Amino acid sequence: MALRTPYLMFIGDAADQLAAKTAQGVVHWRPEWCLGQLRLEGCNADLGIADMTLEEAAEAGVKTLIVGVANRGGIISQAWTNTLVRAMELGMDIASGLHNKLGDLPDVRAAAELHSRALYDVRHPTRAFPIGSGKPRSGNRLLAVGTDCSLGKMYTTLALWREMETRGMNVDFRATGQTGIFIAGDGVSVDAVVADFISGAIEEISPANDADHWDMIEGQGSLFHPSFAGVSLGLLHGAQANALVMCHEPGRQIMRGVLHHAPPSIEDCIQLNETAARLTAPEAKVIALAFNTSKMNDSEAEACMKDHADKFGMPCVDPVRTGVGDIVDILQ
Amino acid sequence: MALRTPYLMFIGDAADQLAAKTAQGVVHWRPEWCLGQLRLEGCNADLGIADMTLEEAAEAGVKTLIVGVANRGGIISQAWTNTLVRAMELGMDIASGLHNKLGDLPDVRAAAELHSRALYDVRHPTRAFPIGSGKPRSGNRLLAVGTDCSLGKMYTTLALWREMETRGMNVDFRATGQTGIFIAGDGVSVDAVVADFISGAIEEISPANDADHWDMIEGQGSLFHPSFAGVSLGLLHGAQANALVMCHEPGRQIMRGVLHHAPPSIEDCIQLNETAARLTAPEAKVIALAFNTSKMNDSEAEACMKDHADKFGMPCVDPVRTGVGDIVDILQ
Numbered sequence: 064m065a066l067r068t069p070y071l072m073f074i075g076d077a078a079d080q081l082a083a084k085t086a087q088g089v090v091h092w093r094p095e096w097c098l099g100q101l102r103l104e105g106c107n108a109d110l111g112i113a114d115m116t117l118e119e120a121a122e123a124g125v126k127t128l129i130v131g132v133a134n135r136g137g138i139i140s141q142a143w144t145n146t147l148v149r150a151m152e153l154g155m156d157i158a159s160g161l162h163n164k165l166g167d168l169p170d171v172r173a174a175a176e177l178h179s180r181a182l183y184d185v186r187h188p189t190r191a192f193p194i195g196s197g198k199p200r201s202g203n204r205l206l207a208v209g210t211d212c213s214l215g216k217m218y219t220t221l222a223l224w225r226e227m228e229t230r231g232m233n234v235d236f237r238a239t240g241q242t243g244i245f246i247a248g249d250g251v252s253v254d255a256v257v258a259d260f261i262s263g264a265i266e267e268i269s270p271a272n273d274a275d276h277w278d279m280i281e282g283q284g285s286l287f288h289p290s291f292a293g294v295s296l297g298l299l300h301g302a303q304a305n306a307l308v309m310c311h312e313p314g315r316q317i318m319r320g321v322l323h324h325a326p327p328s329i330e331d332c333i334q335l336n337e338t339a340a341r342l343t344a345p346e347a348k349v350i351a352l353a354f355n356t357s358k359m360n361d362s363e364a365e366a367c368m369k370d371h372a373d374k375f376g377m378p379c380v381d382p383v384r385t386g387v388g389d390i391v392d393i394l395q
Numbered sequence: 396m397a398l399r400t401p402y403l404m405f406i407g408d409a410a411d412q413l414a415a416k417t418a419q420g421v422v423h424w425r426p427e428w429c430l431g432q433l434r435l436e437g438c439n440a441d442l443g444i445a446d447m448t449l450e451e452a453a454e455a456g457v458k459t460l461i462v463g464v465a466n467r468g469g470i471i472s473q474a475w476t477n478t479l480v481r482a483m484e485l486g487m488d489i490a491s492g493l494h495n496k497l498g499d500l501p502d503v504r505a506a507a508e509l510h511s512r513a514l515y516d517v518r519h520p521t522r523a524f525p526i527g528s529g530k531p532r533s534g535n536r537l538l539a540v541g542t543d544c545s546l547g548k549m550y551t552t553l554a555l556w557r558e559m560e561t562r563g564m565n566v567d568f569r570a571t572g573q574t575g576i577f578i579a580g581d582g583v584s585v586d587a588v589v590a591d592f593i594s595g596a597i598e599e600i601s602p603a604n605d606a607d608h609w610d611m612i613e614g615q616g617s618l619f620h621p622s623f624a625g626v627s628l629g630l631l632h633g634a635q636a637n638a639l640v641m642c643h644e645p646g647r648q649i650m651r652g653v654l655h656h657a658p659p660s661i662e663d664c665i666q667l668n669e670t671a672a673r674l675t676a677p678e679a680k681v682i683a684l685a686f687n688t689s690k691m692n693d694s695e696a697e698a699c700m701k702d703h704a705d706k707f708g709m710p711c712v713d714p715v716r717t718g719v720g721d722i723v724d725i726l727q
Contacts, residue, residue, distance in 0.1 A: 197621025197653050254591040261590050261625040289529025289632050289675050293593040296618075297625025321529050324674075335670065342656075343621050 066158050066183060066248045067126035068096045071115060071150070074132040075143055076105040083108035085160050086131030088242045092221050096248075098123050103142055108132075117146065121153035127183075129245055130159035139163060148174040158183035160241040185244040186252045188264070195262030195301050197343050202272030204344075205394070206304035207282040207353070208336045210326040212291065212319045214312040215382065216282040217243050219353040222382040223308075224279040226391045237269045237280045239298065253283055254294050261297025262343075269302060277394065280304065286335050287327040288318055296339060303344045308390065309333055312355040313367050329375070351390045352379040398490050398515060398580045399458035400428045403447060403482070406464040407475055408437040415440035417492050418463025420574040424553050428580075430455050435474055440464075449478065453485035459515075461577055462491035471495060480506040490515035492573040517576040518584050520596070527594030527633050529675045534604030536676075537726070538636035539614040539685070540668045542658040544623065544651045546644040547714065548614040549575050551685040554714040555640075556611040558723045564609065569601045571613045571630065585615055586626050593629025594675075601634060609726065612636065618667050619659040620650055628671060635676045640722065641665055644687040645699050661707070683722045684711040 072090060074083040090097045090110045099115030102108070115123070128150040134143070139161075147157050147165070151174045159165050165182040166172045175182050205223065207216035217240065224236040236243070238250025249268070256264045269278040280302050284291030311329055318324040327335075333349045340347035352371055356364035364384060372379040378389035404422060406415040422429045422442045431447030434440070447455070460482040466475070471493075479489050479497070483506045491497050497514040498504045507514050537555065539548035549572065556568040568575070570582025581600070588596045601610040612634050616623030643661055650656040659667075665681045672679035684703055688696035696716060704711040710721035 194652070195622040197656055199655065254589075256590050257586075258588050258590050258593050258626045258629070259586040259623065262622055286628075286671075287674060290527040290594055291591065292632055292671075292674070293625040293627075293629025294590045295625075296628045297590065300621050300624055320526070323531065324529055338667065339618075339624075342619060342624070 066245070067156055068248060069098045069125055070096050070127050070129045070245075071117070071120040071125040071155070072097050072100045072110055072112070073128050073130050073146065074100060074102055074106060074108050074110065075130075075134060076103045077108035077132045080108045082133045083110065083131065085242045085245070086110055086129065089129065089131055089245045092225070092246045098125055101146070103146070117149050117153055121155065125155055127156045127158050130157065130161060131245065134161060139168060144168055144170050147171050151175060151178045151180040154178075154180075156181040156183065158185060158245065160185055160245070162186060185241045186255055188251050188256050190251070192256060192260040192264040192267055194259060195266050195297070197300065200271035200303060201274060202276045202278065203306070204269055204278045204280055204302055204304040205306040205308065206280045206299065206302040207308050207310050208295070208299065208332075209282060209285050209310035210287065210329065210332045211285050211312070211315060212288055214310050214315070215353060215355040216310045219308055219310055219382050219387065220279040220281045221246065222387045223390060226387050227277060227279070227394065230391060230395070232395070233273060233276045235276070235278050237278050239265070239281045239283050243281045253298055254291065258293065261294060262301030265298050265301025266303070282310070285318070285332070286339065287332060289321055289324060299336065299340050300343050304340060305344055305346050305348070306394065307336055307340060307347060307349045308351050308353050309336070309349050310353045310355070314358060329371070349377070350393055351377050353387070354379060354381050356381045356384060398577070399488055400580060401430045401457055402428050402459050402461045402577075403449070403452040403457040403487070404429050404432045404442055404444070405460050405462050405478065406432060406434055406438060406440050406442065407462075407466060408435045409440035409464045412440045414465045415442065415463065417574045417577070418442055418461065421461065421463055421577045424557070424578045430457055433478070435478070449481050449485055453487065457487055459488045459490050462489065462493060463577065466493060471500060476500055476502050479503050483507060483510045483512040486510075486512070488513040488515065490517060490577065492517055492577070494518060517573045518587055520583050520588050522583070524583075524588060524592040524596040524599055526591060527598050527629070529594075529632065532603035532635060533606060534608045534610065535638070536601055536610045536612055536634055536636040537638040537640065538612045538631065538634040539640050539642050540627070540631065540664075541614060541617050541642035542619065542661065542664045543617050543644070543647060544620055546642050546647070547685060547687040548642045551640055551642055551714050551719065552611040552613045553578065554719045555722060558719050559609060559611070559726065562723060562727070564727070565605060565607050566609045566611060569610050569612045571597070571615050575613045585630055586623065590625065593626060594633030597630050597633025598635070614642070617650070617664070618671065619664060621653055621656060631668065631672050632675050636672060637676055637678050637680070638726065639668055639672060639679060639681045640683050640685050641668070641681050642685045642687070646690060661703070681709070682725055683709050685719070686711060686713050688713045688716060
């Protein structure tokens with residue numbers, strides 16, 4: 064795949080800031096790639112970067128327009144279509160994180176063909192992946208796992224990648240979801256892969272590498288999530304990670320999106336992840352805890368992290384509050 | 396889905412008996428649905444049922460032609476296409492277990508539209524499935540799990556279903572692979588479902604049921620298989636099975652299709668399956684062992700099964716050699 068950079072961030076008529084969450088994540092982690100934002104009338108979000116017309120973006124050298132917004136009611140309006148078509152006329156590719164496929168819009172598909180531009184629906188893998196082999200491969204890999212969905216696995220791996228780059232280490236971020244793909248410029252939406260190819264897709268995006276190289280692999284779901292655990296297990300086997308970081312939100316009572324299921328204990332979650340991971344990575348070990356303490360005040364968060372670090376005998380950080388330096392110290 | 400019965404079994408120009416393995420399985424378990432076989436010139440397989448022309452099959456009341464054969468080199472010849480088109484002219488639907496899709500053959504698709512006939516590619520799910528909910532549901536479910544792929548999980552569940560029917564119990568077989576789908580007339584090729592929907596697909600095909608009802612759910616893969624464990628875990632969570640049967644082939648050294656991986660011990664495999672299953676079915680328990688002892692002689696097999704039954708304190712059967720009566724005794 065490999066998206067061409069830099070980007071123009073299109074957030075359409077986003078109803079609120081939350082609707083532009085994907086675009087915001089890309090701007091946060093790749094400010095150097097995000098030359099500007101394009102907002103239509105009625106847009107209530109702001110990415111905090113320069114507003115640009117399509118013409119200004121083309122002039123500035125933008126190569127890809129990123130549709131980084133949840134559209135209202137799943138309908139793509141004519142105003143959007145016109146924007147996408149004009150961007151292609153001006154030489155840009157289009158990459159979208161929408162559920163709807165760009166190629167299903169006749170005007171958009173026609174313009175892509177006419178101008179030989181690429182359409183990337185990052186939620187919908189188009190590459191054919193091999194079946195996972197389980198074959199040992201060189202290099203080092205770290206995977207973020209978790210007690211639940213949506214508690215900071217992507218943020219944790221990105222923070223690690225950034226910190227390791229800053230320290231001059233040999234590292235890549237490997238994306239397994241839509242926002243991560245825009246940030247990495249490549250990757251796979253692993254939850255949209257055909258079930259037989261989950262582990263094979265992950266083997267493919269984090270290939271054998273130098274002995275001092277690290278892949279920071281974005282995790283998905285949880286082995287304890289009744290909807291998505293299959294994705295998490297295939298990802299764990301494909302990642303062949305020697306290091307795991309356990310992500311957790313203290314105080315969460317119910318697992319995201321389901322009834323009746325409390326999150327597992329950290330102990331149980333560490334044990335099951337290590338057991339399963341060792342099928343393909345015999346040395347796999349949880350080396351740190353990464354907490355999302357956004358609902359706590361400073362002193363509560365500090366006490367909570369200290370307690371858990373003592374109890375588990377490993378660093379316990381909040382990537383937002385404390386950074387991830389303590390984890391990178393171990394990897395170094 | 397629900398295929399219309401009875402069937403005509405089309406085995407084309409099968410190179411050998413193995414190429415017609417799918418068709419053979421259907422004839423074995425559903426002889427009453429398989430009115431005849433249709434073989435083309437050069438066919439080296441024989442299902443042991445009456446040869447029939449398409450016209451004879453139509454006359455006999457056949458509703459669906461089953462393509463139950465692996466085609467040579469992945470190419471569908473013109474002779475096949477002519478057969479499929481003529482079958483639709485005569486009023487039959489077509490159901491195929493091929494990797495290639497029927498609808499990708501222009502003549503076949505055109506004939507299906509012209510005659511309003513259905514094309515079923517059972518390896519390629521077309522239904523949209525919900526995301527798994529993990530919500531408890533009524534009725535009883537048994538799932539066959541295993542130390543590896545291809546060691547008798549489908550056969551075991553079919554043998555249980557047949558024995559329970561014979562005893563007048565309230566039971567259904569739930570298919571998760573192509574051969575099973577032809578035998579059940581319905582089901583899902585779970586390994587071809589999009590990863591996010593594995594457990595949801597299984598919840599859908601084995602819905603809530605009467606308190607005395609049993610679903611015998613065909614298992615796939617193994618939690619210890621580095622290529623396919625994600626499928627197996629999603630299946631396990633979706634099945635919400637109160638009873639598990641552990642399938643195993645004594646003496647197998649290497650897991651199917653991979654290098655470097657020996658099968659797990661039965662103990663480890665029971666423990667991990669029970670732990671994982673209890674996420675959605677708190678009472679889940681391995682209640683019996685089902686061995687494939689086809690490479691042993693009678694006395695070896697008998698000794699092996701007795702040893703394991705004693706060691707694990709549960710029945711140990713070979714569905715082919717001994718039947719599954721000992722397991723059904725427990726379910727009753």
